[in-house]
Amino acid sequence: MDKELKDLINLFSKSNLTTLKYKDEEISLELGKGSTEVKENELNIPDESIPVKSIEEKRDSNSNIESQSYYKLESPLVGIFFSSPSPDSPSFVEVDKEVKKGDVLCIVEAMKMFNEVKSPMDGIVKKINFKDEDLVQFGDIIFEIEEK
Known part of the structure; x- marks a missing residue:
């Protein structure tokens, strides 16, 4: 195999x-896993270049301020999260750093293919929910971005 x-x-x-x-x-x-019955189109993986916005707005439990409504950037596919292009390179983005629409935020590796996840808007990164080499699932919220 x-x-x-x-x-x-x-x-x-x-x-x-x-x-x-x-x-x-x-x-x-x-x-x-589990049930052997598989429904048609049960696993819908969108085009990785199209960011998906979460419908549910969650309160940041680590903060004492009122609930913020940040854009929730979801993972477009299942894979391994990388914050930089190589181990020796700096991260693409950091918390409280400004990003422009189209800036690369991270890379998700799936099947030896490195897929860039780009910012869908101008804004400020408020939260990064994964570390290098973490497994991300389709739909996991990778970044929270405050829109400018």
Whole structure:
């Protein structure tokens, strides 16, 4: 079995996902945990260049100020979070730093592919919810950004 395929299966087994569908030119793979019934389009992965806005606004539990409504930038795919382009490089962004629309905020590695996650707006990064090499799931809130 191909190493990349083994890595995908290992990543899936350690995740909270219950189903995963993967297809390329050579392989079509469906993985499931628990129930064996898989519904059509159960795993909807959007185009990674389109940021997804969370509907639910959560209160920052680490703060004594009133609830802030920041833009919640969700992970567009399942993978490994990286805050910089290489271990020796500085992070793309830091908390309380200004970002412009289109700035790269992080990289999510999935199946040896490095996918840039870009800012959907001008703003100030208020919270980074993951550290380097953390596993992010589709829909996890990676960044909270105060819109300018």
